[in-house]
Amino acid sequence: MNISNTLADHTQPYHDLLRITSLVTHTDQDGEPVHELKLSCWSMTYTAFANAQCWIEADALGHLSLVEVMGHCVWEDQIPVLYLTYIGKPKLDQFMSLPCLYTLPRDLCPLPDISDQLVHAIVGLKTKPLQHFVKLVLERRDRLQAFMQLPASQNDHHAYPGGLLEHSLSVARNVIGMIQLNEPEMPIEMQEAGFIAGLLHDIGKTRTYRKGGFQQPMALLMDHDQLTLELCSVGLSYLDRAMPDIANMLRHVWTCASPGARYGKPAMTTLARYLRDADGQSAMSSTHKWVSRNYSKRGMLSSKHQRLWLPATNQPVYKSA
Numbered sequence: 172m173n174i175s176n177t178l179a180d181h182t183q184p185y186h187d188l189l190r191i192t193s194l195v196t197h198t199d200q201d202g203e204p205v206h207e208l209k210l211s212c213w214s215m216t217y218t219a220f221a222n223a224q225c226w227i228e229a230d231a232l233g234h235l236s237l238v239e240v241m242g243h244c245v246w247e248d249q250i251p252v253l254y255l256t257y258i259g260k261p262k263l264d265q266f267m268s269l270p271c272l273y274t275l276p277r278d279l280c281p282l283p284d285i286s287d288q289l290v291h292a293i294v295g296l297k298t299k300p301l302q303h304f305v306k307l308v309l310e311r312r313d314r315l316q317a318f319m320q321l322p323a324s325q326n327d328h329h330a331y332p333g334g335l336l337e338h339s340l341s342v343a344r345n346v347i348g349m350i351q352l353n354e355p356e357m358p359i360e361m362q363e364a365g366f367i368a369g370l371l372h373d374i375g376k377t378r379t380y381r382k383g384g385f386q387q388p389m390a391l392l393m394d395h396d397q398l399t400l401e402l403c404s405v406g407l408s409y410l411d412r413a414m415p416d417i418a419n420m421l422r423h424v425w426t427c428a429s430p431g432a433r434y435g436k437p438a439m440t441t442l443a444r445y446l447r448d449a450d451g452q453s454a455m456s457s458t459h460k461w462v463s464r465n466y467s468k469r470g471m472l473s474s475k476h477q478r479l480w481l482p483a484t485n486q487p488v489y490k491s492a
Contacts, residue, residue, distance in 0.1 A: 182243040185253055188261050188269060189217070190276045190315075191236045210240065210253065211276035213290045217244070219253035226258060235312045237261060237274055266310075270294060271302040274310050280319040282333035289340055289370075298363045300413035307406040308371060314402065317377035325384035328457035335376055338453055343369035345449030346442070354441065364417050365442045368424045369449055374402045399425045455479075 193209035206226055208219040219240065232238060242255035266274075272290045280286040296302050309318060323329035323338040346369040350362050375395030379387050400407070400422060410418035424443045428435030438444060459479050462472040472479045 182245045182254075184242075185244040186239075186241045187212070188237060188239050188265060188274065190274050191232060191234060191238060192216070192276050192279055194232075194234065209278065210238070211278045213273050213275045213277055213286075215251065216276075216278040217251050217253045219255055221255040221258050225256050231260065232258070235276070235315060237266065237310075237312070239265065267303075267306070271296075271306045272310065275315070275319070279316055280333060280336065281331075282337060285333060285337050285340060286319065289336065292340070292343070292366070296363050296366075298360050298414075300410060301360075301363050301367055301417070303413070304406040304410050305367065305370075307409055308374070308403050314374070314377040317380070318374070320382070321376060321380050322384040323373065323376070323454075323457075325380075325386070328454040330384060334457075335373060335380075338457070339370050339373055341453040341457075342372060342446070342449045343367070345369065345452055346445045349445040349449060350442075360414070360417060361420070361442065364420055365424075365445060368421055368442060368446050371403060372396070372399070372425065372446060372450060375399050378402065396425070 189210035189212050191208055192211045195207045196204055197207065199205050204223050206221045208221065210217045210219050219242075225242075237260075238258050239261040240253065240255050241257040242253050244251055244253050246252070271293050275286065275290060277283055277286050293302060293305050309315065317335075318339075319336050320332055322331050322334035324334070329335065329338040343366045346365045347362060350357055350365055373395060375398030378398050379390040379393075379395040381387050403421070403425075407418050407422065410421070420440060420442070423436070423438075424440065424446055426435055427438040427443050429447055458477070459481070462468075462479055469481050469483045472481060
């Protein structure tokens with residue numbers, strides 16, 4: 172396929188960094204190989220075509236690879252289509268110069284509205300080193316799809332595709348809500364670190380769970396929360412240079428002892444308590460909504476792990492549409 176011959180006068184030059192979310196190779200009418208791709212970022216998904224001449228690093232590229240692309244964009248039936256003249260690996264400084272979470276592939280998220288909310292929240296952080304921290308932890312090929320697609324549990328709370336992302340964002344928001352209610356004078360850097368602590372508290376599930384919420388063999392060896400520091404290590408190393416006390420506060424909040432815990436240092440910041448309570452609140456509210464069929468039932472209700480009660484009221488029973 173001759174890319175230049177397919178372009179009309181109304182096409183626009185295009186240059187960006189995107190993630191590969193689909194890749195199929197076929198041949199054109201001349202018997203030449205053509206690579207058809209889906210390329211995605213935080214807000215848009217493109218169909219793209221690349222011939223063998225511009226496919227410079229084919230062996231090194233695959234699903235969720237971050238690629239630099241050049242070419243032309245044309246809208247066909249209201250769908251943006253890229254005809255590429257170059258595709259290859261970007262340099263690290265190109266990646267780091269992008270807005271935080273720019274390479275989050277929105278089209279892979281079962282709950283795209285939640286993905287949009289996550290991007291909006293992180294881009295809105297005032298503490299720039301925490302944005303870079305999130306970029307280093309989340310925008311990684313080995314965990315990005317799992318964080319967006321996995322349920323938060325197999326049979327308990329947020330037990331549906333995308334539930335891990337929704338639960339994580341819920342916990343982060345709950346932490347901020349508790350801070351603003353109880354300690355509104357807390358420095359903004361600490362508040363936003365509390366948000367990040369809530370957002371990434373279950374990051375270990377990207378290693379201990381697989382599609383459908385089933386446990387990986389790794390889950391037989393350790394709990395998901397024991398992997399948190401390992402999976403955040405690159406980001407924490409960066410924070411050690413940029414904001415060392417905030418880095419250590421995150422380590423402490425993620426590892427300090429909860430009541431009845433066998434290991435862990437005693438909690439020495441209110442953020443630890445806010446995180447614990449926010450996690451429990453998000454999980455229980457999700458379970459309550461599910462067992463009550465979104466409040467259409469009343470009385471004593473049971474889930475797999477606990478009994479819940481929804482008292483009768485004088486208000487009409489809510490019926491979902």
